[in-house]
Amino acid sequence: MSRASTSARPPGRPRSGVNAVVFAATLSTIDELGYARATVDRIAAAAGVAKTTIYRRWPSKGELIVDCLLDAFGPIPLEGAGRAELMSSAVRWIAAKIGEPGVGDAFAGVFSDAVSDPALRVVLSTRLQDRYRLALQDALGEPEHRVLFFIDVVVGTLLHRMGMTGEPMVDADVAALVEMVLPYFADGAGPT
Amino acid sequence: MSRASTSARPPGRPRSGVNAVVFAATLSTIDELGYARATVDRIAAAAGVAKTTIYRRWPSKGELIVDCLLDAFGPIPLEGAGRAELMSSAVRWIAAKIGEPGVGDAFAGVFSDAVSDPALRVVLSTRLQDRYRLALQDALGEPEHRVLFFIDVVVGTLLHRMGMTGEPMVDADVAALVEMVLPYFADGAGPT
DNA sequence: AAGTATCGATACCGAGAGTAGCGTAAGGGG
DNA sequence: CCCCTTACGCTACTCTCGGTATCGATACTT
Known part of the structure; x- marks a missing residue:
């Protein structure tokens, strides 16, 4: 109104x-x-x-x-036949975005700033993370804490590699990440 | 001399x-x-x-x-019967250390600084990461790139949770991390 | 006593985040 | 047409923090 x-x-x-x-x-x-x-x-x-x-x-x-970053990422594309295909495409999409020039550094940098700035942490988690968390919850039908864990693993791994080496993760390791994540989140698996 | x-x-x-x-x-x-x-x-x-x-x-x-951080972490304890027990105890040890007061924040903070400071990145990766990478390579008999990937996953996940929430990861999620990592690094598994 | 290196204190430099004030441009409505 | 409101560029400023310089005092060796 x-x-x-x-x-x-x-x-x-x-x-x-x-x-x-x-x-x-x-x-x-x-x-x-x-x-x-x-x-x-x-x-x-x-x-x-x-x-x-x-x-x-x-x-x-x-x-x-x-x-x-919100502008650079845009909405997450969540097409794909099965759950597995959907999740692996999500991981690869995030990895590709972080690999774009400037995006990975910007993400890692603002993430680091958020460590000491609670206000920025709120902005980062509500404006950026929640956007993809909600989309993933909807597409995967997983409870919130499982999706948060998924995001921690995927984004955390990619940012750690970026921060330690200065370069985005190579395709072979992104493939390894997919292979590690998929079985854990397969239908009916997991502890909770 | x-x-x-x-x-x-x-x-x-x-x-x-x-x-x-x-x-x-x-x-x-x-x-x-x-x-x-x-x-x-x-x-x-x-x-x-x-x-x-x-x-x-x-x-x-x-x-x-x-x-x-080197002083706070100390040498990584790598006892344990099988590979699985050894890896899960390593993950839990890292999680516990990061959960100690100040340690997680310090780690995430210096990690963030390293994003824009190549010299600091070298110090961080050679003095801190290499110490645990070499110990893990030795104990697990895994090639370097696999151990680096392991560290990316474990430390990256824990730091991402810390950075987003301001609190260290709770035990239930650490257990989930162990359950996700173990099958991938089981003997003879993995793509490489 | 002489020499050497550390410590504390104070003052300083440079860079970067963020703000204030002012004159000006770009639109609206009378 | 003139007024009002808001956005823009510009300059100058404050504040904080990382890091440096200097100097006198101190601790320990020879």
């Missing part, structure tokens, strides 16, 4: 559509310089935008990165 | 044995305030030591944390 009215435009100068430009600049800057050196000033410069404009749209660097 | 001579003591004032005090202060400060607010100044104050003394012994905050 608030902004759904077709043409109820708010007064004042309309926002220029720079969100997409800022997202692209964020990922490319992180890809080129790494997470720590990708300062807000540099991201703003790469986007051709004033730093204050970024802070008018996002309250903190962390939330900018989370929004950027 | 350098310092092995029994009583070849170097000249000058000997170092006071404050390493243990600094390690304890580091973990307790991180436990109380979180990783980001655990500044070097605060750690020094908690240890009753000047900040400059810390920087005389460790070249950076990251290396201090790595040394602190």
Whole structure:
């Protein structure tokens, strides 16, 4: 009811559509310089935008990165015949996304920041994780705690490899991850 | 030949044995305030030591944390009858250590810093990860890349849970992790 | 006593997150 | 047309933190 009215435009100068430009600049800057050196000033410069404009749209660097990741990931594609095919395609999709330039570093970086920032942790878990948790719960028919465990294993493993080596996980190891996860989550298996 | 001579003591004032005090202060400060607010100044104050003394012994905050983690973890106990028992006890030991106050936060924090700091990444992977990788390779008779994958899965999963919730993984989920990992690494299994 | 190296204290530098203030641009409605 | 409202760019600023420099005092050896 608030902004759904077709043409109820708010007064004042309309926002220029720079969100997409800022997202692209964020990922490319992180890809080129790494997470720590990708300062807000540099991201703003790469986007051709004033730093204050970024802070008018996002309250903190962390939330900018989370929004950027939401944009980069998009909705998770959950097609596939059986459960096994569905889960393995989900794992491969997450691995592929994390392997895209800048995405893995951005994810690992904001994740690390969240360790010491409870507010950012809430943003990260509700805005990003819940989106895929709910989709997976729906598609797999698994209870919440099982899906959370699944996400911990898949994302945790991929990020740990990324953080330790600086490179995304190679296909052979992603295949190993699938082979490890699948039997545990096969129909009717598991302890709970 | 350098310092092995029994009583070849170097000249000058000997170092006071404050390493243990600094390690304890580091973990307790991180436990109380979180990783980001655990500044070097605060750690020094908690240890009753000047900040400059810390920087005389460790070249950076990251290396201090790595040394602190090395001290907190100690050597991995690898006793156990069969392979399965050996692996499950290893997983539980790592989970327990990460659950100790301050240790998980410190680990996740320094891990995050390593994402943007290649030098710290080298320190982390050679000083900390290699220690347990070599012990596990020796005890399990697995090739390097399999043990690295094992570490990615176990540590990655535990740290992801810690980072997302702020709390270490509960025993039930650690048990699930064991049940997932064991069949994959059973004798003769696996793709490679 | 002389020499050497550590410790504590204070002051400092540089970088980066985030904010304040101001003039200006881009739309609306009278 | 002029006014109102909001967004934008710009500059300058504060604050925190990692890390460094300097100096006098201290501990231990020879």
